[in-house]
Every structure is written in structure tokens, then in C-alpha cells.
Amino acid sequence: MSERTNQLRIRTPEGVCFSLLLAGPVSRCLAWIIDAFSIFLAIHILISIVSRLGILSYDLPKAIVFVLYFTCPIGYAIIMEWYWNGQTLGKRLFGLRVIDIRGLHLDINQIVLRNLLRAVDSLPMFYLLGGIACLINRHAQRLGDLAANTIVIKEAKAIQPDLNLILEKNYYNSLREHPHLVARLRQQITAEEAGLALQALMRRNDLAPEERVDLFHIIARHFKDKVAFPQETIESVPSEQYVRNVIDVIFRVQR
Amino acid sequence: MIIDLKKFITAERPYWEELAAQIKRSQDDPYRRMSYEQIRRLHYLYQRASADLAKISTFSAERSIRDYLENLVGRAYAMIHATRQTPVRFSPVKWFCNIFPQTLRRHWAALALSVSIFLAGAIFGGAALIADPEAKAILMPFDHLQAEPSERVAGEENASRGKDHLRGVKSSFSARLMTHNTRISIFVLALGMTWGIGTVAVLFSNGVMLGAVAADYIRSGQTAFLFGWLLPHGAIEIPAVLVAGQAGLILAGALIGRKSSEPLSERIRNAGPDVVHLIGGVAVMLIWAGLVEAFFSQYHEPVLPYSIKIAFGVIECILLAGFWMYAGGKISGGSDLWQKGSKRKEALDE
Numbered sequence: 001m002s003e004r005t006n007q008l009r010i011r012t013p014e015g016v017c018f019s020l021l022l023a024g025p026v027s028r029c030l031a032w033i034i035d036a037f038s039i040f041l042a043i044h045i046l047i048s049i050v051s052r053l054g055i056l057s058y059d060l061p062k063a064i065v066f067v068l069y070f071t072c073p074i075g076y077a078i079i080m081e082w083y084w085n086g087q088t089l090g091k092r093l094f095g096l097r098v099i100d101i102r103g104l105h106l107d108i109n110q111i112v113l114r115n116l117l118r119a120v121d122s123l124p125m126f127y128l129l130g131g132i133a134c135l136i137n138r139h140a141q142r143l144g145d146l147a148a149n150t151i152v153i154k155e156a157k158a159i160q161p162d163l164n165l166i167l168e169k170n171y172y173n174s175l176r177e178h179p180h181l182v183a184r185l186r187q188q189i190t191a192e193e194a195g196l197a198l199q200a201l202m203r204r205n206d207l208a209p210e211e212r213v214d215l216f217h218i219i220a221r222h223f224k225d226k227v228a229f230p231q232e233t234i235e236s237v238p239s240e241q242y243v244r245n246v247i248d249v250i251f252r253v254q255r
Numbered sequence: 256m257i258i259d260l261k262k263f264i265t266a267e268r269p270y271w272e273e274l275a276a277q278i279k280r281s282q283d284d285p286y287r288r289m290s291y292e293q294i295r296r297l298h299y300l301y302q303r304a305s306a307d308l309a310k311i312s313t314f315s316a317e318r319s320i321r322d323y324l325e326n327l328v329g330r331a332y333a334m335i336h337a338t339r340q341t342p343v344r345f346s347p348v349k350w351f352c353n354i355f356p357q358t359l360r361r362h363w364a365a366l367a368l369s370v371s372i373f374l375a376g377a378i379f380g381g382a383a384l385i386a387d388p389e390a391k392a393i394l395m396p397f398d399h400l401q402a403e404p405s406e407r408v409a410g411e412e413n414a415s416r417g418k419d420h421l422r423g424v425k426s427s428f429s430a431r432l433m434t435h436n437t438r439i440s441i442f443v444l445a446l447g448m449t450w451g452i453g454t455v456a457v458l459f460s461n462g463v464m465l466g467a468v469a470a471d472y473i474r475s476g477q478t479a480f481l482f483g484w485l486l487p488h489g490a491i492e493i494p495a496v497l498v499a500g501q502a503g504l505i506l507a508g509a510l511i512g513r514k515s516s517e518p519l520s521e522r523i524r525n526a527g528p529d530v531v532h533l534i535g536g537v538a539v540m541l542i543w544a545g546l547v548e549a550f551f552s553q554y555h556e557p558v559l560p561y562s563i564k565i566a567f568g569v570i571e572c573i574l575l576a577g578f579w580m581y582a583g584g585k586i587s588g589g590s591d592l593w594q595k596g597s598k599r600k601e602a603l604d605e
Contacts, residue, residue: 016328063426
């Protein structure tokens with residue numbers, strides 16, 4: 001059985017791997033609510049325009065209303081996803097995008113198919129079948145996505161960390177006196193751990209004083225367990241300073 | 256690999272920003288034409304960002320930069336490998352007269368299966384009604400079909416005799432028929448995702464209803480009315496539903512993948528464009544059927560002789576059969592869009 005993750009990993013022909021964060025059912029549901037509201041609004045605006053034709057003919061506006069109620073819900077998603085490269089209004093607001101399962105842009109057939117298959121995804125009501133499929137499928141695909149080979153991703157807005165906010169350029173770091181231990185530390189610490197410590201430092205001013213002390217104490221103890229520096233180097237260094245020192249040796253190599 | 260992250264970011268950031276700007280420009284205007292130099296520059300920036308991502312991936316300590324670069328490379332990858340080709344003007348006439356009938360013929364086995372299921376339902380419905388006329392309410396659960404056919408025929412002919420009983424509602428009636436039938440057809444197609452079980456069930460049940468109605472009217476000696484009533488629009492509407500069934504069965508076939516060594520995603524990728532062409536053709540057919548049903552089928556003798564209505568239906572049948580069999584010429588390997596998908600795949604495989 002395939003493992004279910006919230007990421008799709010793609011390997012490019014250049015041999016580089018990148019991950020796409022899959023959108024969960026909740027964010028997709030919220031986007032759908034926005035879209036449903038937009039469709040409702042669009043239909044009613046169009047009906048109010050069409051009803052003015054009633055002066056000329058009684059029958060024609062009724063015919064157009066029938067057509068609008070049918071075409072708007074399907075046409076809205078198809079047109080928006082085509083012109084906005086896989087996004088509708090709701091998806092745009094929640095930072096979601098439909099893409100090909102190989103990470104490529106969609107072609108028109110995929111867009112049409114995934115939207116036509118809403119007919120079966122929405123069974124028996126409120127996208128229950130599609131929602132269940134989304135929960136079961138390892139790529140969080142509803143049946144329409146499965147048929148069209150598409151996935152819905154959450155577009156990451158990655159922010160580059162500003163190290164100057166937490167580390168001065170020439171500040172003294174006692175850990176650097178032990179380059180062999182620093183090298184081992186850099187080897188032992190994972191990207192997730194380093195990222196977590198960096199985030200903690202960047203948000204330290206938002207923390208309550210007691211929680212700040214506790215948090216950095218936990219992080220520092222974790223790092224100390226990984227690599228043991230000589231006692232005289234770290235004994236007078238507070239936990240937060242220790243974490244800063246660790247981050248400094250990880251993120252900045254001095255030459 | 257150990258790198259000075261800050262120096263690395265400072266050196267590479269201008270390239271990343273340039274690439275991000277290029278991607279944004281293309282997303283804002285998908286039909287933007289780039290010069291050769293611009294394309295080369297884009298490719299260079301993409302390769303540089305890819306190399307940076309590879310470099311940063313070996314450096315265990317920076318999550319947010321890696322996320323940023325993955326996002327950038329992912330977007331550039333999608334843009335470079337799947338840029339929509341120069342906009343080909345979509346010709347609805349060419350599509351309907353060539354691609355649609357070709358697609359239909361290419362999957363003739365699925366169409367034959369769809370027709371067979373429908374006919375099996377019709378035979379069952381007809382036989383069941385003859386064997387047990389009391390089952391009428393179950394076999395065709397529509398109020399207007401519950402009365403004796405002779406009574407209905409008399410009512411319809413009387414209504415036709417007076418002033419136009421559809422006056423002032425023809426357009427809306429036609430629109431309602433078109434949208435309803437198209438919705439049903441989409442449903443038949445979409446149910447292909449239930450491994451075809453839903454498609455088969457809907458095709459069979461529709462066959463049962465039609466067979467029961469036909470048996471009921473023929474049994475009551477109202478054959479001329481039946482054909483005069485059904486043929487003008489049914490000659491197009493029923494084949495349209497059968498084509499929708501064909502599309503659903505193609506989808507189901509791709510899901511099941513019997514005798515295919517291709518993975519599910521590839522099977523579905525190959526079937527997808529054909530399914531879309533078929534359902535598009537169905538929609539066009541149902542627009543015609545809706546117009547005929549509202550403006551022509553509902554008028555009976557003495558206003559419109561049944562012979563004319565039947566002749567009209569028969570001509571439609573012949574034209575439709577000819578269109579399906581011969582329009583578009585020889586079957587090609589697939590539609591343009593399908594070929595584009597294959598080319599894209601080949602390019603990626605390379």
C-alpha cells in the first residue's frame with residue numbers, strides 16, 4: 001500500500017527533486033464555499049440583466065435562466081482554471097492551485113474532465129464521495145482529479161530568513177573555539193531542527209518571559225545531547241545564547 | 256558540502272528574483288511570446304536555481320531557503336516543460352466534423368458495448384411490460400406515461416388541434432430539455448469512475464424505460480404516434496446518451512486497465528482527451544435534440560402528419576449514421592491534444 005503524505009515529490013529531468021505541498025480537504029472545502037458563493041452571485045447578476053429582456057419576450061429570459069443555472073457552475077471553474085492557470089477565486093484566496101500530477105501546467109482536457117466529474121464527486125450530497133476519495137487517496141485527489149491526473153497543491157510562500165535580525169556580524173561565539181565539535185554539530189543537526197531553532201530565535205520577542213526561558217532551555221538541552229562541548233565553554237552561557245551560538249555555526253561559515 | 260549561507264544567498268538572490276519575475280510575467284500573460292534570447296535566459300536561470308537547490312539540499316541546516324527554492328524550481332519546471340504551445344485557434348467546425356467522429360470510431364468497441372447494454376435494457380423492459388402490464392408504474396415511473404396510450408394520444412391530438420399549446424414556452428421548454436439531457440449525459444460519463452458499474456446501470460435502466468414505453472404503445476396499436484413522437488428528437492437524443500455511455504465505458508476501461516501494461520495514470524491520461532471530445536459532441540447533439548423536441552416533436556396529427564415526423568426522424572438517423580461512419584476521414588492516431596500530451600511525455604522521458 002502506498003504511503004500517504006501531504007507532499008508530492010517530483011524529480012526533474014535535471015535530477016533535482018522538489019516537493020509540492022498537497023492541499024487538504026478543509027482548505028479545498030473553504031475554497032469551494034467561496035467559489036459556490038461567487039457562482040451564486042454571478043448567476044443572480046446575470047439573471048437580473050437577462051430579466052430586462054422580459055420586455056421583448058416572456059419566454060426567452062426563462063430559457064436563458066435555465067441555461068445559466070446549468071452552464072455557470074461548470075463554466076465558472078473551467079474558464080477560471082484555464083485563465084488563471086489552475087486557480088479559481090476561492091483557490092486563489094486560499095493559495096491553492098490545480099496542477100498536473102507531474103508538476104506541469106494543466107491542459108484544457110484535464111480542466112474540463114476534472115470539472116465534469118464533479119457530477120460524481122458531489123454524490124450523494126455536499127461532495128461526500130469526493131471528500132472520502134480525497135481522504136483515502138495518497139495524493140488527496142477526488143475522483144475528478146484522479147480521472148484528469150491532477151492534484152491540488154498549496155502554494156508555498158517561502159520567506160527568506162533575515163539572519164541579521166538575530167546574529168550580529170562579528171559577535172563572539174565560544175563554540176567556534178572547537179572547530180572539530182562544530183563540524184560534528186553541523187553534521188548531526190537536521191534541517192528541521194535547525195529551522196525550528198531559527199524560528200524560535202526570530203520569534204523570541206513574541207514569547208512570554210517564562211515560556212521563552214523554558215523553550216530555549218529545551219532546545220539547548222537537545223543540542224547539548226547531540227554534541228558535548230567542554231564544560232568550561234558552555235557553563236556560563238545561558239540557554240538562549242547557546243542556541244544563538246549553535247545557529248551561528250550552522251548558518252554562517254567563517255573563513 | 257559546507258557553504259556560507261549568507262554569502263550564498265547574497266550572490267544567488269538576484270538570479271532567483273529574476274527567475275521569479277519571469278515566471279510571474281508568464282503567469283500573468285500565458286500567451287506571452289518570448290524571444291530566443293529570453294528563452295535561453297529563462298533556461299539558464301532555471302538551471303542555476305536547480306543547481307542552487309541541489310547545493311542547498313546537501314546543506315542540512317536551512318529549511319526556509321530550501322522551501323523557497325523548491326517552490327521556485329517547481330514553478331519554473333512547470334513553465335519550461337509544459338508551456339502551452341502557441342495558441343492554436345480552436346475551430347469548432349473542424350473539431351465537430353473531424354475530431355469528434357474520429358474519436359467515436361476509434362473507440363467503436365466501447366460504443367458497441369454501450370448500445371448493447373441499452374438494447375438489453377430495452378428488450379428486458381419491453382418483455383417485462385408485455386409479461387406483466389401491472390408493472391408499468393415500476394418500469395416507467397412517470398405520471399404522464401401511466402395513462403392508457405390511446406387516451407394520451409387522443410389528448411395530445413386534441414391539444415394539437417386547438418391553438419398552439421406550446422406558445423410562449425417553447426424556448427424555455429427547449430432549454431430545460433437541453434440542460435436536463437446534458438446533465439444526465441455528464442452523469443453517465445462521470446459514473447465511469449465507478450469502474451463503469453454506474454454507467455452500465457444508468458444505460459440499462461434508460462433502456463428498460465424506453466423498451467417499456469415502446470411495448471406499451473405498440474401493444475395499444477399506437478405505433479405511428481410512438482414513432483412520430485419519439486423519432487424526430489430521439490434519433491439524436493438516444494445516440495447522444497449512448498455516446499455518453501461510450502465515454503463512461505472508456506473511462507472505466509482506463510481505470511480497470513485489462514490487458515494493459517501501462518500504469519493507471521498513463522491509461523487515464525491517454526483516455527482523458529477522447530472522453531472530453533465525446534462529451535463535447537454529445538452536448539452539441541443534445542442542443543439539436545432539445546430544439547427539435549420543443550419545436551417539432553410535440554406537434555401531432557392533424558397539425559403535423561406522423562409520416563412527415565417519422566420521415567424526418569429516419570433522415571436524421573441516416574445522416575447521423577453517415578456522419579459517424581465517414582466524417583473526418585480516416586482515423587488518425589489521436590486528436591491533436593492527445594498527441595501533444597504524448598509528445599510532452601516523450602520529452603519528459605528523454
